Amino acid sequence: ASSFMAEGNDDELVCEIFDLIRDIKDPERPNTLEELDVVCEDGIQVQRLRPTTTKTTTTTTLTCSPSSSSSPPGGGGGDAAIHRRATTGADARTACGGSGDDVDDAAAQADPVLIRIAFTPTVPHCSLATLIGLCMRVKLERNLTQRSFKLDIAVMEGTHSLEEDVNKQINDKERVAAAMENPNLREMVEECIKEPDS
Secondary structure (H helix, E strand, O other), rough: OOOEEEEOOOOOHHHHHHHOOOOEOOOOOOEOOOOOOOHHHHHHOOOOEEOOOOEEEEEEEEEOOOOOOOOOOOHHHHEEEEEEEOOHHHHHHHHOOOHHHHHHHHHHHHEEEEEEEOOOOOOOOOOOHHHHHHHHHHHHHHOOOOEEEEEEEEEOOOOOHHHHHHHHHOOHHHHHHHHHHHHHHHHHHHHHHOOOOO
């Protein structure tokens, strides 16, 4: 099984995620989650999960040189000497004329990320905290399709009387799927997450 190591917070992705959830409407009020201080950038953490080991691949490079009478016997005419070496993916692309920076960017995009979001219900006994978490999960899963990620949404510690139960419901895939099969609940979610100008 592959193991991963979490790296420091990715500020760029934090901003991207906050932009996606800030305009979600509160189920009971005409305000957005940002306006009600339910969500804020400080409550979002994004960590890239890098493999703890580097996969090594074998590449073949051709070094061309003019024919020479000093070419060793059996060298296939001496027109090209074939050298085989083990390199990382980044080395291979750079050796072929690619940019090392481009390789790093592509690798970063491919790395899975761990997204943690803590939100603050408007009141400690908020009955719609689970629905708010569901709205965030649905909107992020629909918009972050180009990334591999694990999403953990929870109420801020100490801000809800049923904190543990709410967190379990928000992060249970089966419960989330069942909730979205409920026509009335699905309609509420769609109304909350639709874009302001739509």
